[in-house]
Amino acid sequence: MAGKVEARRAALREKLIELAEAQIVAGGLSSLKARQLAQDAGCALGAIYTVFDDMTALVLAVNGRTFQALGQAVRASFEGAEGLAPNDRLIVMSNAYLSFAAEHTHLWRALFDVEMSTDHNVPDWYMSALGGLFALISQPLSQIFPEMEAEELSLMTRALFSSVHGIVLLGLENRISGVPRDQIEVMIAQVLSHIR
């Protein structure tokens, strides 16, 4: 059977992603070590490199899952706020983003902490997942600014996403200006509710 070895490799791949994700959840991206991972998976150290090019590729696989879960969380909040005013919808979505980041801090941080060297080109799902998020944001935005050009709207979308991301990032980072959860929500509301 030719597919046998293929299946075994796929199983190992899945197990490694699972264990790596658990390790990142438990101790952050920097606590993920090749040797410990191999031991946890009950495989040889070199086996990891038969399934992934390097550790970065493995982390990117984990990030793929995380991005999916993040998108799902934001989408759920988006659909749960159909009747709200555009500004409030943006706020609800941003709070969903905050919730995800707060409850899965290590996984969320890994999305941005993984180093992408120049040769490592950004995977397709990365950009498309981001595009999906942007589409969710631009919908309420186009209601707030009906006459805005598509290009300007696109910029505004990314600007607001980046703003919320910045607020969440620095808000959760204790050393810069760490702040209680509910105050982060206030900051998001302050910025977004004044957009009009």
Add this chain to the structure above:
Amino acid sequence: MAGKVEARRAALREKLIELAEAQIVAGGLSSLKARQLAQDAGCALGAIYTVFDDMTALVLAVNGRTFQALGQAVRASFEGAEGLAPNDRLIVMSNAYLSFAAEHTHLWRALFDVEMSTDHNVPDWYMSALGGLFALISQPLSQIFPEMEAEELSLMTRALFSSVHGIVLLGLENRISGVPRDQIEVMIAQVLSHIR
């Protein structure tokens, strides 16, 4: 003379900071290696550890300079925009922040990329430098919102700083949503000009 050894240590300390800064400028924080640094400085590897607790402490010293220069750049733009409307002052200051980040990307990134383990408590100058920046922001803000409480104003200040930081961060990061310089300026203006 008891001060002799002290002066020599201070000189070494200064030289190491200088060389480390140059290395970060040239190749980013991750390119800073203890051995290469010692060779550049013409000193022994262990000599570094007679002047700094560890590499992180050295990077923090470099960050101290960077923070100073960053504050100076923002302050200069603040003072050069005395007559402008509050919103425009905020935009000018934010553009100064963007300019600094764009022109000293590696040094600026090192400010946030250095890992602060739990025992490494944040230095005083770190918080006070940040406080200085915040004070600059809150001044135009208090003109826009004269009736706002001090506490709410403080939150708004940090919210806006975080927003601009997020826009600059993701805007300069090619993999997420990298964008030409002038478009980043547009994004900043979009968010800040709508604050009223």
Add this chain to the structure above:
DNA sequence: GACGATTATGAACGATGTTCACTCGAGACG
């Protein structure tokens, strides 16, 4: 100039990601 104390040195240590010469077992073939 000799001696004790202090400082600088760099080989050694422990991690870590990655590689590659070898092993070994499953399937093909006689």
Add this chain to the structure above:
DNA sequence: CGTCTCGAGTGAACATCGTTCATAATCGTC
């Protein structure tokens, strides 16, 4: 059923790190 082959799996070895510490060099003092 025995043998043979070939490729996938293995883990010891390698290259690099930051950091330490026994030892050597240097300095201050009498």
